[in-house]
Amino acid sequence: xxxxxxxxxxxxxxxxxxxxxxxxxxxxxxxxxxxxxxxxxxxxxxxxxxxxxxxxxxxxxxxxxxxxxxxxxxxxxxxxxxxxxxxxxxxxxxxxxxxxxxxxxxxxxxxxxxxxxxxxxxxxxxxxxxxxxxxxxxxxxxxxxxxxxxxxxxxxxxxxxxxxxxxxxxxxxxxxxxxxxxxxxxxxxxxxxxxxxxxxxxxxxxxxxxxxxxxxxxxxxxxxxxxxxxxxxxxxxxxxxxxxxxxxxxxxxxxxxxxxxxxxxxxxxxxxxxxxxxxxxxxxxxxxxxxxxxxxxxxxxxxxxxxxxxxxxxxxxxxxxxxxxxxxxxxxxxxxxxxxxxxxxxxxxxxxxxxxxxxxxxxxxxxxxxxxxxxxxxxxxxxxxxxxxxxx
Amino acid sequence: xxxxxxxxxxxxxxxxxxxxxxxxxxxxxxxxxxxxxxxxxxxxxxxxxxxxxxxxxxxxxxxxxxxxxxxxxxxxxxxxxxxxxxxxxxxxxxxxxxxxxxxxxxxxxxxxxxxxxxxxxxxxxxxxxxxxxxxxxxxxxxxxxxxxxxxxxxxxxxxxxxxxxxxxxxxxxxxxxxxxxxxxxxxxxxxxxxxxxxxxxxxxxxxxxxxxxxxxxxxxxxxxxxxxxxxxxxxxxxxxxxxxxxxxxxxxxxxxxxxxxxxxxxxxxxxxxxxxxxxxxxxxxxxxxxxxxxxxxxxxxxxxxxxxxxxxxxxxxxxxxxxxxxxxxxxxxxxxxxxxxxxxxxxxxxxxxxxxxxxxxxxxxxxxxxxxxxxxxxx
Numbered sequence: 001x002x003x004x005x006x007x008x009x010x011x012x013x014x015x016x017x018x019x020x021x022x023x024x025x026x027x028x029x030x031x032x033x034x035x036x037x038x039x040x041x042x043x044x045x046x047x048x049x050x051x052x053x054x055x056x057x058x059x060x061x062x063x064x065x066x067x068x069x070x071x072x073x074x075x076x077x078x079x080x081x082x083x084x085x086x087x088x089x090x091x092x093x094x095x096x097x098x099x100x101x102x103x104x105x106x107x108x109x110x111x112x113x114x115x116x117x118x119x120x121x122x123x124x125x126x127x128x129x130x131x132x133x134x135x136x137x138x139x140x141x142x143x144x145x146x147x148x149x150x151x152x153x154x155x156x157x158x159x160x161x162x163x164x165x166x167x168x169x170x171x172x173x174x175x176x177x178x179x180x181x182x183x184x185x186x187x188x189x190x191x192x193x194x195x196x197x198x199x200x201x202x203x204x205x206x207x208x209x210x211x212x213x214x215x216x217x218x219x220x221x222x223x224x225x226x227x228x229x230x231x232x233x234x235x236x237x238x239x240x241x242x243x244x245x246x247x248x249x250x251x252x253x254x255x256x257x258x259x260x261x262x263x264x265x266x267x268x269x270x271x272x273x274x275x276x277x278x279x280x281x282x283x284x285x286x287x288x289x290x291x292x293x294x295x296x297x298x299x300x301x302x303x304x305x306x307x308x309x310x311x312x313x314x315x316x317x318x319x320x321x322x323x324x325x326x327x328x329x330x331x332x333x334x335x336x337x338x339x340x341x342x343x344x345x346x347x348x349x350x351x352x353x354x355x356x357x358x359x360x361x362x363x364x365x366x367x368x369x370x371x372x373x374x375x376x377x378x379x380x381x382x383x384x385x386x387x388x389x390x391x392x
Numbered sequence: 393x394x395x396x397x398x399x400x401x402x403x404x405x406x407x408x409x410x411x412x413x414x415x416x417x418x419x420x421x422x423x424x425x426x427x428x429x430x431x432x433x434x435x436x437x438x439x440x441x442x443x444x445x446x447x448x449x450x451x452x453x454x455x456x457x458x459x460x461x462x463x464x465x466x467x468x469x470x471x472x473x474x475x476x477x478x479x480x481x482x483x484x485x486x487x488x489x490x491x492x493x494x495x496x497x498x499x500x501x502x503x504x505x506x507x508x509x510x511x512x513x514x515x516x517x518x519x520x521x522x523x524x525x526x527x528x529x530x531x532x533x534x535x536x537x538x539x540x541x542x543x544x545x546x547x548x549x550x551x552x553x554x555x556x557x558x559x560x561x562x563x564x565x566x567x568x569x570x571x572x573x574x575x576x577x578x579x580x581x582x583x584x585x586x587x588x589x590x591x592x593x594x595x596x597x598x599x600x601x602x603x604x605x606x607x608x609x610x611x612x613x614x615x616x617x618x619x620x621x622x623x624x625x626x627x628x629x630x631x632x633x634x635x636x637x638x639x640x641x642x643x644x645x646x647x648x649x650x651x652x653x654x655x656x657x658x659x660x661x662x663x664x665x666x667x668x669x670x671x672x673x674x675x676x677x678x679x680x681x682x683x684x685x686x687x688x689x690x691x692x693x694x695x696x697x698x699x700x701x702x703x704x705x706x707x708x709x710x711x712x713x714x715x716x717x718x719x720x721x722x723x724x725x726x727x728x729x730x731x732x733x734x735x736x737x738x739x740x741x742x743x744x745x746x747x748x749x750x751x752x753x754x755x756x757x758x759x760x761x762x763x764x765x766x767x768x769x770x771x
Contacts, residue, residue: 279767384681
């Protein structure tokens with residue numbers, strides 16, 4: 001038996017022993033997801049237990065080094081863990097911008113002190129992070145941001161306003177871009193700074209979206225004190241880290257083009273609603289559109305697979321995240337439009353009598369943001385045109 | 393699961409095919425063939441070089457003089473040939489004919505394979521009977537006789553029909569006009585009494601032929617596979633054909649984009665290169681993104697064929713559906729973004745446009761294959 005086989009066997013046995021039964025099914029709604037943090041209250045004992053047990057193994061961040069609380073798993077072991085969790089439909093124990101975004105950035109660009117300070121609480125789900133990038137005047141033109149971090153000798157004083165800060169009202173710390181030098185080219189005077197959301201001068205206000213939900217906030221920064229040791233990388237050199245994180249974010253958002261495990265596919269929904277005649281969906285016009293969508297969806301999934309395989313084989317064309325983000329989000333928006341065509345007016349009941357847990361109208365409305373957040377589709381096309389096709 | 397990357401050998405074949413097509417079979421060659429209206433419809437000089445490189449026998453086993461290099465390898469050749477629009481017997485003989493004989497041929501029938509690998513024996517698939525691909529719609533009739541069959545019917549758009557030494561003909565030995573059962577495949581010598589081959593000139597400057605069969609008497613030993621069970625063989629041949637046509641369309645579409653990008657960098661209006669306009673940048677960036685999606689579909693389909701994967705049919709239809717859609721967009725955008733130059737015969741972009749459509753239509757277009765894909769996926 002190879003080491004990987006025995007790792008699989010141990011993992012299988014450990015999951016069987018430790019994953020509570022109620023944590024072995026796909027999330028029925030966003031409300032069941034565990035985000036952790038100082039303000040978190042567990043929805044039930046199983047959710048708490050599942051997180052604690054996974055934290056003990058370091059498996060909330062399976063591929064991070066053990067010295068920072070991670071699982072220290074190799075790429076192959078990480079894959080085995082993911083497969084074994086998928087096999088029993090184990091829920092992710094923790095959703096976290098710390099694990100997905102600032103953690104990887106700290107591992108790559110952060111000082112040893114910053115890693116030791118911030119990574120372990122992220123792994124343990126004790127500190128929830130949010131991202132302070134966009135500003136009212138700096139959306140697509142992110143590098144034009146105006147939030148100032150003024151050097152006060154032993155610290156910075158930060159003033160400005162952030163917008164579209166995901167879950168700012170529920171988060172404990174923020175990683176934010178601020179201008180530390182206004183006298184140079186706009187990309188060259190930006191720093192990535194970290195501070196506690198409870199620092200005096202920080203306030204947040206949720207933004208109500210067309211979906212009725214408020215996942216984003218405005219974040220106001222009024223003479224906020226940021227310690228000098230909380231700059232990631234070098235002062236004024238934050239833009240390259242920001243771009244690294246944006247690439248990361250693009251891949252995450254692009255992934256929404258895929259149907260999550262356990263979720264019904266669009267053709268499955270269609271077969272239930274329309275029924276089949278001679279093996280074909282009973283509405284020929286809608287079937288044609290769904291077939292066209294399904295072709296695009298598989299093309300997208302194969303491309304995500306090919307890009308991964310090529311990267312591993314050292315054959316990558318490099319900047320493919322813009323393409324995947326563009327294609328994946330447009331595909332997801334199309335899926336929601338087709339879901340509405342499929343369910344008809346049932347999909348327009350906003351609340352009350354007749355509303356279903358699928359929340360079709362809310363999800364449809366929310367999907368419009370996919371091709372805006374993390375860089376609009378138009379920005380992705382700009383990136384492809386300039387960086388890949390060489391058009392200036 | 394197999395990784396979606398080329399092996400070193402496949403990459404080498406791709407590079408070799410690239411040089412061959414660029415140097416020995418450039419677009420100017422197709423132009424000349426079109427204008428000269430010669431009898432062959434391909435350039436023997438190019439074909440000899442291709443045969444020397446072993447391309448004609450890419451799919452054919454070594455025991456018959458081929459290299460058994462597989463579909464991924466052949467797909468690279470088809471893609472490179474798509475870029476240069478090179479006319480040759482590679483598809484009709486090297487892909488369709490070779491596959492049909494390898495799948496269902498008797499030992500005696502497979503003797504043709506060595507001539508095919510050597511580039512001297514050509515085949516043509518004669519299955520459709522109208523302008524739109526419909527392989528089960530067969531009215532050509534094969535009546536059983538004491539020592540064989542008598543064929544009567546009409547076949548359309550037979551690629552390389554005018555040069556073929558063997559026609560692979562679908563005909564009914566049973567069943568109704570649209571039944572999948574009752575279809576048989578026959579290897580017919582076009583010189584047989586009662587066979588009339590009429591060459592057609594298509595928009596792409598390439599040849600197809602109409603084949604008329606009038607009381608054509610054939611021996612029983614020309615039956616390919618079992619009587620009445622030819623449809624399953626035919627479907628496998630069509631899966632292979634469509635995956636390779638998708639590869640060719642990928643080549644055509646990629647070339648259309650590349651030539652358009654060059655034009656956007658050269659052409660100046662309002663004192664600047666038109667490639668600096670965002671309205672145009674977004675259109676080519678979208679196209680590039682679509683081409684990346686297509687590449688994955690084509691590679692996956694070819695790999696599935698090599699692996700004899702049970703999902704190969706759905707993946708072949710996926711590839712042909714997506715390829716047809718992308719090639720249509722790429723060639724239309726190509727002409728539009730070349731402006732007035734795109735409408736001139738002098739520029740090659742119009743040749744890519746006029747080659748893409750017949751390839752899209754051949755063996756089923758986007759709609760045909762999206763429908764087939766959905767059916768195979770259970771909806």
